[in-house]
Amino acid sequence: MKVALVPCVAWVKQGVPKARPDKVKLAKRDIQELIEGARAETSETSDNDDEEEQTPADQGSKPQKKGLRGSAANQLPEKDGEDEGEDKYKMADYDKEDDSGATSGMSGIACFASPMEDPLLQHGNADESDEDEDEKEDYEIKPNDNLLVIGRIVKDEFNLEVWVYNHASNDWYTHHDYILDAPPLCLETISYDPGAENPEHKGNLVAVGTMNAVVNIWDLDLVNAVEPVVTLGDADADSDGSKKKKRKKRDGSQQGHSDAVLDLAWNKRNEHILASASADHTVILWDLEEAKISTVLTHHNEKVQSIEWHPAEDALLLSGSMDGGVTISDCRSTDTVAQWSFEGVEVEQVLWNHFNPFYFLVAGDDGSIRYCDSRKGNETLTTVDAHGKAGVTGLALSQSVEGLLTSVGGDDTVKIWKLGKQGEIAFVADNKPKIGPLHCVRFCPDVGTVVAVGGEKGDFVRLVDVAKNETVKTAFDM
Template identity: 50%
Template sequence: MRGVAMYASNKDDPYITQQVDSDEEEEKDDILIKPNDNLVAVAKVVKDEYNLDIYVYNQTNDDWYCHHHYILEAPPLCLETIQHDPGNDETGKGNLIALGTMDTKINIWDLDVMNACMPIVTLGEKPASKEGKSRKKRDGSQQGHSDAVISLSWNRNTPHVLASGGADQQIVLWDLDEAKAAQILPPRGAEVQTIQWHANEDTILLAGMMNGTVQIIDCRDNESPPVAEWKFGGQIEKVIWNHFDLQQAIVTTDEGLLSIIDTRKSNQVLSEARAHEGGVSGVSLSLITKGLLATAGEDQMLCIWKIEDSGALTKIHSTKLNLGELHSLKFNPDIGSILAVGGSAGELVRIIDLNKFEAVGSAFT
């Protein structure tokens, strides 16, 4: 073919004045977070390496990839997203995540800063005295936890407040604006495995302990007994409010028990089910589809449940995911049937559309 000039690169072609590198554009497109993207934060422990990986999920484009990650100094035990940023003087809103660790501290990372080397703030970092030793405040109160931080909950109604539960049996309320402990509740009698703030009442906290106790706590008064209390066999794994009916809460244990409790009455249990063989390490309630509940267990099973208005439980579906023991799961806040599940083997985390299970679709139509 005559009269045709070929160039090894578009940069060498004098007739192409706007240079566009397709690989570079594709990379930029992957970095850009779109309005219909969801971010999935995954805390990983692989041998002696600890990472926080941030994945992008987009249902429309079927995208699922690791967007960026952070290297952690200590094993992560729990995490909680925070939409409050004290450094944002305009709106006060942010895109942060808090991690509880084995070393008593809470590290807060800014998800908008890719591959940062350090958290933007560390809660509970005890200053050294002149002798180089950690100290307490002169009034005798602690400055944070004295053991591992194993549970976290951000208060959406009072955005500058973060609650943490520790292996030291303490619940600490942190002032994010001041980056320090604002209140330390009396010891709960056992390790505080799981906590969650009430959706409407900004002082009411639901807590589950390793001695099998579940409590509803009014944080306004340190001296008062719990508002309500329940006692279960085994250790409490997870507690969450039923956000469709706040007179109910959901409890799971390390003995495989799933319970719906009446939050108005101590020791009042509306329904119970043997959900898994072994601990029920994950539980999540759809934010969109009323009554759609998922549990994850040490038996490697994902189970789907329906909560009736009465609190009665019906098992809809169960499946083995081949992810090893399942540790956690969370519903997509924008799409009622999409679930992220974390395990101990294989790809470690997987996105599942529950609509592909016929029984689930039939139960919630």
């Protein structure tokens, strides 16, 4: 695959990460020995077993060296511009069977009930005399630091990168990353730790939806980890390469998704619930306490591309699919509360207006943004042509500046809009971050004017502070 892009980003709020994350102390040689040992125990080895395994450093995403805080070197690493191939986005070929007989090779790594029991972990209070002061400062997460989690696809390399952003000091640098075994399609941060003995510890997790039909959950406070802390779903649930089928247990219950996971939504009011939307036309509600399925919603007839929990009603879930269907579901009974149908439009994203949660927005591949009243099924208050034929690929609403809406699209442009109290959507300004067609946008949860956008050229990710635009400042009385 000649694909290079950032399809998803997610923010971590200030104060959530550990000040000094734990480290898995594995040398490159140790990882190679573990992989080779696991392959010998589980199955036949492939012809290229002697090849050196890639590490994050090989991929150019290792944290930059000394003194990153406040330095002029706080830039995302440049990548080769290999995103113009004729087969870009042909992700459907990703999960074809590999006849080489090679296995994932990670089954030989021991798991521990608590990270404190793992002898390979270096905890935050361990002796770190071998680090100089600059490295210690860069490794420490300050109380006013935000983390930005980035899902990156570069050809056949898939990474989850964790960056530090400090608005006050203008720090912006990579902290650590993880190697993924499948292309990341969506991210959702989770401030909840179902296994924590201390109830005050909320956890610092990220759920990753993948092409492999599973949801992998990584602990962002654990650096150098080689595998997620838990996987939701059955990684072997694919069929023989043609039409994927839903795998079920003997009692008829579903084990997980049977196709790619396209979106995720964590329920902040019922913290043990995570929802996942899939190309298999279903939405699954996962119980994080038990790491198993709680409910399966089957009301969509096409791929479900976007979901979001209501900001005030913890049982209401908004969802949108590729056939133009938008649904509000009551997950207590799986009943449909209201429906909309936008014929000929693929719904790219749905988004509640958390300042006035009777209303929500719908982004379409036709370039439109629609504003709807949840109390008036199948009606639209306002429609604007935002990005034309390039389509709207992402929407984000500021957490603190009322009415501040951004959209991104395949036209390489970030657009800023103002949501009016009567349902109007007024254009304010635009910005071209010069990273090619844009695929995602998220507002920083603690800085209401900063958005992160992901694209497919140059450095792939940019932070845009819309408050630097005079027109925006005037429109929102900043």
